[in-house]
Amino acid sequence: MRVRQIAVAAAAAALALTAAGCGSDTEAPGGSEAKSVLQKAKESKKLVIGVKFDQPALGLKKPDGTVEGFDVDVAKYVAKELGVPESGVEFKETTSANREAFIQSGQVDLVFATYSITDERKQKVTFGGPYYVAHQDTLVRADDNSIKKAQDLKDKKLCKAAGSNSYKRVIDPPPDGQLDIDATPVDASSYSECVAKLKNKALDAVTTDDLILAGFANQQKGTFKVVSDPFSDEKYGVGMKKGDTETCNAVNAAVTKMFEDGTAKTLLEKHFDGTGLKLDFEVPKAEGCA
């Protein structure tokens, strides 16, 4: 008897789950009920924004629970322009792997998380911005003079962080990669581990977006330097639900305003001054809301 009750309950739960799954599937892509993020922001004065929690100078959670960084500051500025005060912004951690899933399921309204605009991702989410164009660069130890440009990476040990394909651009030839340099990849679980290994000479270089590298260089001043030989453009966009053109246009207006009123320059200097990185204070060319 008991067993049967449990079985019935399990079956009911399974049914509810599948029903919920189907429901969200039909509603999600721009259903008539769905409100745009802009409308939600104006009505409720609240936004849930996805940022990284582990990226120094971009999105980093501090022991007191607050988050700080360039992405976070840009998010606050854009939120204000959309009519949401700083107190109405809730920051939620998004990682590289779950950004699309969080946007599609509506767990976050907007994502500011070193989110490069790519053609593959455009098929799943709509991008506002870009609010900054980062370039892939290389981080080395401050006392290492053997690597002055990307080509010097030949036969050097290069970090390959799990879940990131930055190393491919150095090692592989096009179309998957770019430079086709014969460097030795060394696996690591994350970029923070790459940096730890760089510090104790287990590897020679870490390559990824210059803003991320500058963040690490800033965290441990004097230990590392950015080589400043940029290749590739990484357009940092604002991720939102596919098809939310209304919000996307509002975000683009906010980003343009941020550069025109000088806020962008202040924020960039606040987070990246003194890292040897050449900063760009021009409004990045908008991608258009598709």
Place this chain on the structure above:
Amino acid sequence: MGEIFDFSPIFESFDRVWAGFQSTIQLSVASAILSLVLGTILVAMRVAPIPLLRAAGTIYVNAVRNTPLTLVLLFSSLAISDTLHIVVSDVPRTNYYWFGVFGLSAYTACFVCEVLRSGINTVPLGQAEAARSIGLTFAQSLRIIILPQAFRTVIAPLGSVFIAMIKNTTVVIVASYAEAAAIMKDLFEDYSASLGIFIGFAIGFMVLTLPTGYFFGWLAKRLAVAR
């Protein structure tokens, strides 16, 4: 729904997925052998008549078994290899493979040791006494009389230890050796995380662990000690 259960990323990058599982298998096989050897040495220490050996064995097992595997592996690669600059090979991937194996074996050996010790407890005391009375030394009685019987009684639980170990290889990325789980993270980055990729890798691991379980079950039945 269709998009969630999309298995195409697994097939599109099948060579990478296969390479990842090959790394997992290589890790598992080497760690299984090494942890079996280490575990046997440890259990010999724990039942030895010399108090110092017994204490050393007990301290090792209790210290390592109660430390998270992530920390054991980090210690193995970051502390021993990177900081102290002790390297097995100049090729980073080979080097970290071995430090991954060392870390995983050091951890798994504790469980092997405890399983074997429970096996030794099933061998009737009279057998040890008989062995001693015909003049066998401690090492001889352990090797010829006690351990062979102990091994045969604990084959099934040893299987469980090895299944757990195969799944534990997914942590080895912290020791800088990329295996199947790290490849899964790469696929998440390339295709964005989807249930299809996740289920694909879960099936991959079951292909490794299910036969292991059946094999040990079969072996246990075949070699059971009739008492």
